[in-house]
Amino acid sequence: MSARLKILEHALASMARRKQKNFAIIAVYTLTVATLASILFLTQALRNEAANVLLGAPDLVVQRLLAGHHDLIPKQYAEQIAKLPGVGKVTPRVWGYYYDSLKKVNFTLLGVNDASEPPLLAGHLPTSGRQCALGRGIADTYGVEIGDSLVLVDSKNRTLLYEITGLFSHQSSLLTNDLILLPEAELRRFFALPDSQASDLAVQVYNEQEVSTLAKKIKHQLPDTRPIGKMEILHTYDTVFNWRSGIMLTIFSSALIAFCILAWDKATGISAEEKREIGILKAIGWETSDVLLLKFWEGLAVSLSSFLLGTIIAYLHIFFFGAGVLGPVIQGWSVLFPKFDLTPAIDLYQIFALAGLTIIPYIACTVIPSWKNAVTDPDSVMRS
Amino acid sequence: MAALIQAHTLSKIYNRHQADEVRALSEVTFSVEAGEAVVLQGPSGSGKTSLLSLIGCMTRPTSGQLRIGEKEVSRLPEPFLARVRRETFGFIFQQLNLLRDLSVLDNILLPLYPADLKTAEMHSRAERVLEQLNLLEKQRMKVAQLSGGEQQRVAIARALINQPEIIIADEPTAHLDSTLSKELLVILEHLKKDGKTIVFATHDPYVYQHRLVDRRFSMHDGVLRKAE
Numbered sequence: 001m002s003a004r005l006k007i008l009e010h011a012l013a014s015m016a017r018r019k020q021k022n023f024a025i026i027a028v029y030t031l032t033v034a035t036l037a038s039i040l041f042l043t044q045a046l047r048n049e050a051a052n053v054l055l056g057a058p059d060l061v062v063q064r065l066l067a068g069h070h071d072l073i074p075k076q077y078a079e080q081i082a083k084l085p086g087v088g089k090v091t092p093r094v095w096g097y098y099y100d101s102l103k104k105v106n107f108t109l110l111g112v113n114d115a116s117e118p119p120l121l122a123g124h125l126p127t128s129g130r131q132c133a134l135g136r137g138i139a140d141t142y143g144v145e146i147g148d149s150l151v152l153v154d155s156k157n158r159t160l161l162y163e164i165t166g167l168f169s170h171q172s173s174l175l176t177n178d179l180i181l182l183p184e185a186e187l188r189r190f191f192a193l194p195d196s197q198a199s200d201l202a203v204q205v206y207n208e209q210e211v212s213t214l215a216k217k218i219k220h221q222l223p224d225t226r227p228i229g230k231m232e233i234l235h236t237y238d239t240v241f242n243w244r245s246g247i248m249l250t251i252f253s254s255a256l257i258a259f260c261i262l263a264w265d266k267a268t269g270i271s272a273e274e275k276r277e278i279g280i281l282k283a284i285g286w287e288t289s290d291v292l293l294l295k296f297w298e299g300l301a302v303s304l305s306s307f308l309l310g311t312i313i314a315y316l317h318i319f320f321f322g323a324g325v326l327g328p329v330i331q332g333w334s335v336l337f338p339k340f341d342l343t344p345a346i347d348l349y350q351i352f353a354l355a356g357l358t359i360i361p362y363i364a365c366t367v368i369p370s371w372k373n374a375v376t377d378p379d380s381v382m383r384s
Numbered sequence: 385m386a387a388l389i390q391a392h393t394l395s396k397i398y399n400r401h402q403a404d405e406v407r408a409l410s411e412v413t414f415s416v417e418a419g420e421a422v423v424l425q426g427p428s429g430s431g432k433t434s435l436l437s438l439i440g441c442m443t444r445p446t447s448g449q450l451r452i453g454e455k456e457v458s459r460l461p462e463p464f465l466a467r468v469r470r471e472t473f474g475f476i477f478q479q480l481n482l483l484r485d486l487s488v489l490d491n492i493l494l495p496l497y498p499a500d501l502k503t504a505e506m507h508s509r510a511e512r513v514l515e516q517l518n519l520l521e522k523q524r525m526k527v528a529q530l531s532g533g534e535q536q537r538v539a540i541a542r543a544l545i546n547q548p549e550i551i552i553a554d555e556p557t558a559h560l561d562s563t564l565s566k567e568l569l570v571i572l573e574h575l576k577k578d579g580k581t582i583v584f585a586t587h588d589p590y591v592y593q594h595r596l597v598d599r600r601f602s603m604h605d606g607v608l609r610k611a612e
Binding site: 277 | 433434437440442443444462463466467469470471473475477481483485486490494495496497498499500503506542546
């Protein structure tokens with residue numbers, strides 16, 4: 001075994017002798033890392049969810065604005081838009097919101113009249129009047145699966161029973177979690193919507209680069225519309241989650257500062273016992289570099305184990321326990337109900353950045369004050 | 385044959401040019417042959433510990449020269465001094481300076497960690513000194529659980545583990561009763577017979593007068609004199 005490894009062995013034995021002190025530091029350190037890593041994991045997972053789902057979303061959604069708010073759009077607008085060069089298929093969509101006062105949850109109901117399956121769907125789309133497909137959150141809320149029935153109350157206060165034919169997977173939870181798909185004709189009956197109008201228009205664009213140009217053309221031709229590009233939605237999600245995680249990081253930076261103070265205090269407040277030990281080691285033939293290596297191993301053992309523990313706790317918190325502590329803050333109120341599970345998505349760059357920001361300063365706080373003691377003559381130990 | 389330790393006009397001043405400046409040693413010149421046992425006697429503050437620190441390469445002299453074997457060590461940089469300490473000296477401190485929460489074996493192995501020795505060699509050396517000092521049975525015990533005499537033997541074992549040529553002992557019997565003091569001197573006699581050079585400082589007349597000692601020096605106010 002090399003000298004370095006033997007010193008590492010001694011470092012671990014030394015740490016075991018100061019169990020309480022090291023345990024307290026590891027506990028605080030782990031909590032700090034777990035909090036910061038939770039924010040990063042959650043934000044990254046939400047961004048990933050949004051990007052995943054928007055892969056299958058229309059390139060452009062056209063809504064109608066009336067008196068500044070979203071209103072039904074005439075179906076004939078679809079024909080006008082379809083005539084623009086570069087535009088593919090234009091599909092009028094029908095959707096609306098539904099509130100279950102018993103469960104206190106909001107759902108989105110969307111009409112489908114296309115046989116093509118959306119991505120990330122298990123089972124199949126509803127084809128006849130009393131069938132539906134659900135997001136995972138709704139299925140969990142009611143405890144139902146494919147083949148079960150879902151009870152909904154329509155706009156005329158009639159109780160209707162729908163057979164569940166399909167379920168969206170977790171990967172699409174962010175946008176489909178609160179979604180119920182019904183055949184379009186059934187949804188029109190459910191909400192009592194006129195056949196000549198739609199909630200919005202989904203526009204297929206042949207060339208991705210042309211989306212913003214086409215959006216401008218549509219706005220020019222139909223001034224009461226609001227075209228929204230797919231990338232615009234993704235960007236909005238990014239901005240919202242970044243903003244929320246930024247706020248959280250700002251709040252928890254105080255925790256980080258508190259931790260830094262603790263680390264600095266721990267390091268600079270090197271005890272008389274530790275000073276004595278450094279003196280003994282020097283007196284019996286350890287070089288300054290050996291003592292610094294010992295302190296480096298001690299710092300690395302504490303910081304690396306705390307970092308790994310904190311990161312694992314954050315991972316479990318976000319991806320196994322539904323981000324119970326931080327989720328509501330980052331996700332926002334609109335997707336609070338029903339709850340949904342996130343698919344693990346980690347940005348390694350962020351992990352390395354977090355490791356760098358926590359491990360390196362701690363090791364520095366451990367080694368630098370010891371260095372001051374290690375460079376002094378060991379004869380002080382002779383006089384103790 | 386050249387002396388193993390040669391000090392020439394060694395002086396040591398602590399806190400130089402400060403209000404609390406202390407002249408601990410004044411132009412000390414002496415030498416110790418290999419295999420000799422030399423004792424330093426004198427009151428507290430007379431400079432015994434300072435001289436042992438200088439001989440043991442724990443600090444550098446303010447002026448003068450010190451040779452250990454063929455090597456002039458008085459101006460060596462710290463990493464080289466540490467190597468000389470590790471390879472040439474074994475220290476027995478007045479306060480023992482053991483790490484009480486570590487096991488006997490771990491304490492004894494401490495001087496060997498920075499050396500590039502194989503683990504098997506380290507443990508073989510440890511076994512030898514533990515056996516020599518009758519500590520084999522206690523090697524897994526923590527130092528704090530041992531009696532004063534056993535702790536003293538652990539301190540000696542640690543001093544011997546790196547197979548030093550020179551043993552430096554500062555007031556080794558200061559905290560021992562007469563039985564343990566005798567036991568310690570028996571051990572030191574054995575070490576001398578094995579060819580070790582021993583330099584120690586003491587107040588204890590029993591040690592000072594012991595047959596083990598070849599030459600005696602007395603110190604007063606940092607000045608070394610050959611004793612009668």
